[in-house]
Amino acid sequence: METRGRRIDPGATWPPTAASPAQSSVSEFLPDLQKGRGVSLLFEQPPAPSESATIHTMSFSSFDLHPSLQRGVADLGFTVPTPIQRDGIPPGLEGRDVLACAMTGSGKTATFALPILQRLLGKKRGVTRALVLAPTRELAAQIVEHFNDLARHTPLRAAAVYGGVAMGPQERAFRQGTDVIVACPGRLLDHFQYSYARLTDLEILVLDEADRMLDMGFLPDIRRVLKHLPPPAQTLFFSATLPPPIRELSRQMLRTPAQLNIERPSAPATGVEQAVYAVRQDAKSALLLELLQGNAIESAIVFTRTKHRANRLAQFLERHGVACDKVHGNRSQSQRTQALAGFKSGRFRVLVATDIAARGIDVEGLSHVVNFDVPNVPDDYIHRVGRTARAGASGEAITFVSPEETGDLRAIERAVAKVLPRRVLEGFDERARSTERLEIPLAERLAAMRAQRSQGRERARAKAERTAQPAPARGTARPEAGTRTPARPAAATSSHEARRPGGGARPAPPARAAAQQPRPRRFR
16 A cells, blocks of 8 residues: 655665755754664564464364354454464463453454353353453443454343443443443442442453553552452453553462463554654644545544644644544543544544544554654554554554654654654645644743633623612713713702603602501491
8 A cells, every 4th residue: 555655765865866945954854864863773674474474274163162153253254363363262261361462453352252252151141240441432332342243143242331421321231230341440430339330240350451551540440440349260461562560460460371472572563564754843734635635545543642733633634625533532422432433434534533542443444544743652653553454454654753753753663673664755845834733832822821811800890890880860871981970969850850841840649548447347
């Protein structure tokens, strides 16, 4: 899958000698980036043989799954298991604990879903026996969808528990004893305050994307969740990366687990073609629009650093005729769900997102991932890139690098052990900068806030002065602002008196008649 532009050899002099003035301006501030410096050439290793070449010919039937599950697998089009499925499903079926480090998009969900469903088949229903913890709402909803798709020919069902939606349907799932609960830690703790959420029959606990839960500060919540659970018979850890705190937590929770790929360095999927465009910060929007107008990008998730940048970039693309929507933490759950559904259905060509969508979101046939802003953590880059080239497919990941982001790019290249190829978009004039400001400087934002507060104080002061002035008499004109109302003479007549014929005063109303004394009752 090729994006319009020329490839640049990382070891060659960059830019080429026939570079345009715009291209030359880039080389002035990114000499190290353009020449591939700052990354040790010791990382340049010959490509490893494809994992698929080492996999023995096998299918899902070799796992001895229940026929109903085999039908569900066939309905989803799964034929040959991925490496993590080949290595992780057998110990899961044996009931062993599993600690697995697998690249994003490698099929982790089916690796723990199939053993869980196999174990629950034939058991008495009406109680929750499996709990899956996930870091984000979108990932939880996707895991539930995978569970129900695999179990479509069985009576087993899964339900999601996360924030941003009503608790009523989730309470019913607990009371009915749904077989599998997939939950985010925060909302799960909310339910644990009530007696209906006692998971006394729990047998299996799964932590998916455990490192992301650590990054989001969920580790204390996970420990609180564990205090509400009975000791599970089986615990499964699945994640793309395993930092030291997660390893420590796994040692506390797992019993002689089957360890899969835990020494493997983090890296994107093998089917991802990666490229870097050196561009100034204020020209990124124009470069993205130019790439989209070239029709080389069929669909793309564009990752920004902040929610405000995501909003402004989506507005910029919409004004230029690009069908897009946005997903970030400031949007309601219904808005996020509608945006993802519209993107998956093809109604939107571009989905602008923060890292909330970088974990576990599975979009079939996604052609491109664009890092509009370089992530400052290499693991986040790996998860972003993992949205494409899922389950053995191919895709392309593009990163826009500004001068101030070169250090983050070098950290990413050290993490993936390779120098990412550089590209130049032919015909793109970097000096034609976008007029769209995606981020307002802090000093300017503070000045605007001070001005807004000052205007509010002026309005409050003016309102207080108006309230303190006496109300004018009816029928008289209001005094102009800044003039004082003259005191009214004591002997002056009212306006009603002035209008009476002859100028006489209005007669006083007659006095009310004295109340009559009640008559005495007569008795016969």
